[in-house]
Amino acid sequence: MSDHLTTYWKLHKVPILLVAISLAFYGVFAHQLQRTDFVKLLTLFAALFFLCFKLIQFEKWNFKFLLVAGVLFRLVFFTAEPNLSQDYFRFIWDGELVLNLINPYLEVPNALIEQKDLIIGNARELYEGMGSLSAKHYSNYPPLNQLFFALARLLGGKGILGSVLAMRLLVLAADLGIFYFGRKLLRTLNRSPHLIFWYFLNPLVIIELTGNLHF
Incomplete structure (x- = not known):
């Protein structure tokens, strides 16, 4: 077993280091970065796009390696609330309305928050x-x-982080679906299936969908 790991490390040392660096940068996005820090934001994005390019360049035919890397990059965000967008508060609010059979297209939060009998969890x-x-x-x-907002609220319980986690699980499932059917579509079009990794490892896709929950 150790010989196998040693051999694998020797063959894939550089890509593994690229993944480790990428995980660290995604960790900064998830847990430290403030959206007002434009220079740091731009620098991290540029670095992650470069790392994405090099990863695909080194391992473009290594399906399992790049698939696992893409999933790991997304999992970094699972323990953090989005810090580059506040839209997720509205997503959860709308999901709570739908679960309580309140039409989110007919009621504004400013009016609902004044109701004494409001039954929305974590409303304030x-x-x-x-x-x-x-x-x-x-x-x-x-x-x-x-429907996704309501499902996330149902699965995540009354806590905000639980709802965020549920939404991220739904986004991850959708991304895996895109990955699966995207490869099939590329084959149908007589294109190389590895091209799907330009989507699956794309930092903008990972940060905006899984990180900021913009879907």
């Missing part, structure tokens, strides 16, 4: 977190998104 925290701009408008998210 969600209301303050979404910001004044979102709070004064009806929901603009399509019905399919509303």
